[in-house]
Amino acid sequence: MLKIGIMSGASIVPRFVEGIKESGVAQAVAIATRRLEKAQQLAAELGILKAYGSYEALLSDNEIELIYIPLINHLHFSAAKAAIKAKKHVLLEKPFTLHSEEAQELYALAKEHKVFLMEAQKALFLPAIEDVKKTIETGQIGKVQLVEIRDARPGSEKIPWFWKMEQGGGVLISNASYPLSVTQYLFGTGFDEYNGLCVKHGEGLTDEECMVNLKKKELFISLFLTTKMDFTSTYTIVGEKGTIIIPNYWKTDHYTIQMNNGEVLKKDFPMGSEFVFEIRHVADLLSSGKKQGTVVDPNMTITNVQVVDDLYHKWFGDAWKNVKG
Amino acid sequence: MLKIGIMSGASIVPRFVEGIKESGVAQAVAIATRRLEKAQQLAAELGILKAYGSYEALLSDNEIELIYIPLINHLHFSAAKAAIKAKKHVLLEKPFTLHSEEAQELYALAKEHKVFLMEAQKALFLPAIEDVKKTIETGQIGKVQLVEIRDARPGSEKIPWFWKMEQGGGVLISNASYPLSVTQYLFGTGFDEYNGLCVKHGEGLTDEECMVNLKKKELFISLFLTTKMDFTSTYTIVGEKGTIIIPNYWKTDHYTIQMNNGEVLKKDFPMGSEFVFEIRHVADLLSSGKKQGTVVDPNMTITNVQVVDDLYHKWFGDAWKNVKG
Numbered sequence: 001m002l003k004i005g006i007m008s009g010a011s012i013v014p015r016f017v018e019g020i021k022e023s024g025v026a027q028a029v030a031i032a033t034r035r036l037e038k039a040q041q042l043a044a045e046l047g048i049l050k051a052y053g054s055y056e057a058l059l060s061d062n063e064i065e066l067i068y069i070p071l072i073n074h075l076h077f078s079a080a081k082a083a084i085k086a087k088k089h090v091l092l093e094k095p096f097t098l099h100s101e102e103a104q105e106l107y108a109l110a111k112e113h114k115v116f117l118m119e120a121q122k123a124l125f126l127p128a129i130e131d132v133k134k135t136i137e138t139g140q141i142g143k144v145q146l147v148e149i150r151d152a153r154p155g156s157e158k159i160p161w162f163w164k165m166e167q168g169g170g171v172l173i174s175n176a177s178y179p180l181s182v183t184q185y186l187f188g189t190g191f192d193e194y195n196g197l198c199v200k201h202g203e204g205l206t207d208e209e210c211m212v213n214l215k216k217k218e219l220f221i222s223l224f225l226t227t228k229m230d231f232t233s234t235y236t237i238v239g240e241k242g243t244i245i246i247p248n249y250w251k252t253d254h255y256t257i258q259m260n261n262g263e264v265l266k267k268d269f270p271m272g273s274e275f276v277f278e279i280r281h282v283a284d285l286l287s288s289g290k291k292q293g294t295v296v297d298p299n300m301t302i303t304n305v306q307v308v309d310d311l312y313h314k315w316f317g318d319a320w321k322n323v324k325g
Numbered sequence: 326m327l328k329i330g331i332m333s334g335a336s337i338v339p340r341f342v343e344g345i346k347e348s349g350v351a352q353a354v355a356i357a358t359r360r361l362e363k364a365q366q367l368a369a370e371l372g373i374l375k376a377y378g379s380y381e382a383l384l385s386d387n388e389i390e391l392i393y394i395p396l397i398n399h400l401h402f403s404a405a406k407a408a409i410k411a412k413k414h415v416l417l418e419k420p421f422t423l424h425s426e427e428a429q430e431l432y433a434l435a436k437e438h439k440v441f442l443m444e445a446q447k448a449l450f451l452p453a454i455e456d457v458k459k460t461i462e463t464g465q466i467g468k469v470q471l472v473e474i475r476d477a478r479p480g481s482e483k484i485p486w487f488w489k490m491e492q493g494g495g496v497l498i499s500n501a502s503y504p505l506s507v508t509q510y511l512f513g514t515g516f517d518e519y520n521g522l523c524v525k526h527g528e529g530l531t532d533e534e535c536m537v538n539l540k541k542k543e544l545f546i547s548l549f550l551t552t553k554m555d556f557t558s559t560y561t562i563v564g565e566k567g568t569i570i571i572p573n574y575w576k577t578d579h580y581t582i583q584m585n586n587g588e589v590l591k592k593d594f595p596m597g598s599e600f601v602f603e604i605r606h607v608a609d610l611l612s613s614g615k616k617q618g619t620v621v622d623p624n625m626t627i628t629n630v631q632v633v634d635d636l637y638h639k640w641f642g643d644a645w646k647n648v649k650g
Contacts, residue, residue, distance in 0.1 A: 145534065145551065145553065145554055146475075146549060146551075146554070148473075148547075150471075150563075193522050194522070195520040195521070195522065195538075196520070196538065197518050197519075197520065197538050197539075197540045197545065199540075199543050199545075209470070209543065209545070211538045211540075211545045211547060212538075213520075213521065213522050213536045213537075213538055213547075214522075215522045215524075215536075218524050218534065218553075220522065220524075220534070220536045220549060222473075222536060222538075222547050222549065224471060224545060224547065226470065226471075228470065228543075229470055229471070229563070229565060230565070231563070231585070238475075238554070238556070240554060240555070260556070
């Protein structure tokens with residue numbers, strides 16, 4: 001059993017712990033938040049044995065093999081650094097870091113300390129998404145030249161720091177790595193070119209809506225991210241012979257193929273927690289001695305960070321550059 | 326009856342002449358092509374009385390009030406200039422000109438010579454499109470924040486000059502003004518920001534596929550133009566309460582409203598030639614003494630040209646700048 005320590009009391013934690021339990025290969029052995037009472041309460045609720053009131057205490061727990069970090073965006077870099085230095089393996093939630101040089105520094109540090117480091121991108125391990133990849137590779141929908149991602153996250157503004165750039169808030173940084181990872185998983189790592197436009201929030205220090213175009217050889221990717229509309233987020237892959245439609249692609253258990261000849265195929269992949277597959281994958285990697293993700297590899301993650309970092313630099317200039325992780 | 330002279334034997338001519346006949350307000354009195362035989366043949370086929378083997382001859386015909394120009398893209402500027410100087414009213418096919426300063430020069434020249442000048446944008450006068458505008462204005466689909474245009478023009482490469490930049494070939498310049506005009510018609514003139522990416526053709530002197538993002542305040546417009554895929558071109562308007570879907574928007578007689586509550590409304594506007602409405606509109610403008618379009622006004626047209634001109638300059642640099650209309 002992979003022994004996991006959880007760093008943060010974020011709203012994702014109960015769902016992640018559920019995934020750990022269902023995985024059958026891991027165990028949440030401790031949780032830490034800045035307030036001991038909150039950690040104790042969460043531990044009791046989630047059946048976690050140990051609760052800590054500081055991240056340092058969590059990192060000193062010798063039982064823990066891997067630290068899962070779903071902290072506020074701007075804390076990812078320093079928290080992961082501390083965990084790596086404490087010789088813990090690390091599963092770091094998206095956005096991995098704010099700036100690309102921070103991402104590179106983390107990977108260098110993980111190598112130096114011989115620990116595992118990976119960005120949490122659960123979508124890539126979902127049976128439905130794995131099947132989409134197979135469908136594309138068999139040529140069923142023909143050559144793909146257009147990918148459209150329409151991602152609505154209404155309610156994001158309820159997150160206290162969502163509009164605070166200094167805490168890594170904003171819609172692109174918070175949500176782009178989901179579709180960018182799925183796209184790299186399906187079509188290969190890296191993008192040749194990209195640019196985008198945004199609507200800034202309030203005083204203009206974060207983005208509340210944005211539209212980004214990316215290109216990979218002859219494949220165009222159009223990405224629209226909004227916190228201001230409410231529709232079913234959809235990942236659409238337009239091929240010469242048909243179109244694949246994936247609703248809520250980061251947690252989906254189904255997708256649809258609409259062939260140009262009118263045929264419609266709905267494909268279902270019943271499942272419980274959507275975190276299970278990622279957790280099992282990480283456990284597999286660790287048991288085989290891997291120090292980096294083989295699917296979510298450093299190049300994929302650094303690309304995710306780089307796209308956001310570049311676009312924010314264009315949109316916000318030094319105000320963004322000076323935000324440190 | 327508005328007496329129209331047609332400058333060119335392009336493939337659009339028979340369809341345009343059909344529209345003239347159906348309009349009941351205009352008459353095609355003459356046609357000119359560079360080869361007299363071709364003009365004579367077309368005149369015979371289309372029931373046009375006079376045929377000329379030179380544009381000069383056409384412009385000297387005192388019976389003609391308005392010249393319709395659907396020549397090859399790079400000839401638009403010089404042909405329109407000649408027609409204006411001959412004191413003819415001008416209906417100029419898209420793309421109006423290659424460069425924005427050429428568009429401005431034409432409008433200045435038309436003013437000087439007190440003749441009418443307008444870009445041919447038939448889509449804006451279609452009953453279906455006029456009804457889409459009303460639907461948006463009534464608030465039926467709520468606030469619109471996203472417009473998607475997916476425009477496939479397979480077979481464009483069969484046009485001899487389509488890949489020749491010096492003749493004004495390329496997918497953006499040939500097709501962008503359709504969706505840009507419709508968008509300006511529906512949401513107001515001008516765009517605040519835009520950028521885009523393209524796939525270049527062969528030696529890289531035109532684009533065969535491109536993706537452009539535009540922004541108007543909080544409205545995002547995503548435009549994908551391709552010659553390499555074959556799907557129903559669609560103009561989609563995503564509002565907070567529902568989505569409007571317009572297939573083949575530049576010649577459509579129907580559209581669909583999909584409300585978020587599941588309701589689907591199909592709206593039909595039976596018609597004959599899609600050119601009729603534009604021709605009647607131009608005849609109306611002329612009979613009331615107008616010298617510019619009131620719907621397709623100079624600002625709309627100059628914006629259409631400017632977007633293409635700016636993007637081509639970014640994509641092709643001086644190679645584009647040096648192409649003269």
